[in-house]
Amino acid sequence: MISTDELLEQMDELLDSATAVPLRPGKVIVSADELRKLIDDIRLHLPQEIRQARAIVAERNDIVADARRDAESITRKAEERARALINKEDILRRAQIAATETKAQAQTQAREIKKASTEYAEGIMRSAEDALSQYLMQIRQSRQNLRASMQNEGMRPLGIDPDDGDDTPPQE
Numbered sequence: 001m002i003s004t005d006e007l008l009e010q011m012d013e014l015l016d017s018a019t020a021v022p023l024r025p026g027k028v029i030v031s032a033d034e035l036r037k038l039i040d041d042i043r044l045h046l047p048q049e050i051r052q053a054r055a056i057v058a059e060r061n062d063i064v065a066d067a068r069r070d071a072e073s074i075t076r077k078a079e080e081r082a083r084a085l086i087n088k089e090d091i092l093r094r095a096q097i098a099a100t101e102t103k104a105q106a107q108t109q110a111r112e113i114k115k116a117s118t119e120y121a122e123g124i125m126r127s128a129e130d131a132l133s134q135y136l137m138q139i140r141q142s143r144q145n146l147r148a149s150m151q152n153e154g155m156r157p158l159g160i161d162p163d164d165g166d167d168t169p170p171q172e
Contacts, residue, residue: 004045004135011038011142027149035146039139046132053128060121067113071106078102 014035018028078099150156 002041002045004042004049004131007038007042007045008135008138011035011042011138014038015142021149021153024152027152029149030146032146035142039142042135042139046135049128049132053125056124057121060117063117064114067110071103071110074106075099075103 014030015028018030021027021029078095082095082099
């Protein structure tokens with residue numbers, strides 16, 4: 001399966017290998033069909049990357065839920081143990097101290113796991129967001145370049161009114 005980065009690299013190669021427009025520095029002629037195919041392929045791959053980011057978030061939520069269940073289980077066990085030892089004051093005091101420490105440790109561990117998983121998921125989502133933003137900017141720049149090239153050639157893309165800023169084709 002080809003990645004979005006590889007598709008963008010192919011788009012770069014298409015632009016690099018395009019024929020230069022005489023007397024128009026920085027202007028090239030590219031195959032609209034090839035460019036559209038690459039853009040369509042990128043659109044197909046972006047939802048996969050979004051699904052991966054969602055899967056990471058779901059995994060983080062599962063880790064947090066497991067940590068909470070573990071903490072609750074440890075707390076319940078500590079409380080049960082404390083109740084079983086209630087007849088002897090010294091043992092009860094020790095059990096309460098142990099339960100409190102265990103509960104505090106479990107809560108600390110749960111907070112640490114939650115914090116780590118949240119930071120991890122945030123980092124992954126930030127990376128995915130940055131990549132998606134970069135891809136979107138590159139696509140928009142490529143589209144602007146295509147429009148500018150077509151306008152410089154006196155052409156107007158079908159279905160696009162350059163004055164309305166809307167790229168959707170007209171409704172029939």
